[in-house]
Amino acid sequence: MEVPVMENILGSNDKQALQNKEIFDRNGIFVLNLIGSPGSGKTSLLEKTIVSLKNSLKMAVIEGDLFTNKDADRIAGCNVPVIQINTSGGCHLDAMMIKNVIGKLNLAQLDLIIIENVGNLVCPAEFNIGEDNKAVVLSITEGDDKPLKYPLIFKEAATAVLNKIDILSFTNFDMKAARHDITCLNPAVNIIETSCRTDIGIDKWTEWLKNAVQIKQKRINER
């Protein structure tokens, strides 16, 4: 006997993600899902972001990591609330993991939550966790071929950060080709070149974030 099904394999995750998003929306919080390879500079970018935005936005961080607290310890040093999720080897955060920790944050007091996903360009792209936007961080030392090799995350991201550009001249990274491939994949994407060492482009990145928070809060208030 044939039984028709037509159900989404990640349906229960998507449902939970939607519920998370409703909670964030109710509290007027913009949530960013920050994705990138291990070593691309996600945590460094976060540290720079916190220093720059801490006085104008009330923010918190959720850190996804396989086993350690190393990133959360770095963020705690910046004096913002931080929650560590250890996935015990799991390659991505899912919506249920976020649901299980959001009660620990004082949501009514927040404007912005940045969720640093597990270092990985593949799996996190398939799992919504209740975010408003995804941002992908690609460091130029990873190579300009990565957007086409990992198309999904570049298609899904609202912003693509090309990090470590201070050492561009020491690499064979083709900036024009990388920008071309990312734009073909995602014509609406916002591409920002940064260096967390010299602070190049950090202002553009924080400006984008601040703007995204404002747009969301305006939309929520008009409801």
Added chain:
Amino acid sequence: MHEMAMAQGIMDIVESYARKNDAKKVRVVSLIIGEMAGVVFESLEFCFKALAEGTVAEDAELKLHRTPLLGQCNDCGWQGHIVKYNFFCPKCNSAKVDIISGRELRVEYLEVD
């Protein structure tokens, strides 16, 4: 290795439909997986077999139905295959091309006894 999480998603759907239909045995699980979905089918099969052991879906065959990455242009109406992940319309160069297939991750049907 998110294939394990996906295999679990498939397993949950299979068990729920098997129960609803009083199935004694699930023979086939047919999947629709899009060209742009980040899934390695062999890994998915491996994970599913591990999870299905001792369940109603033990020995079930996973059938794969791949859908191509197709787009539609909101400006000129072009429809067709998106080549090399270039989402600009090949006809009018518009940036407003929507995906109409190729992202699916679905259980299509089961064959049960």
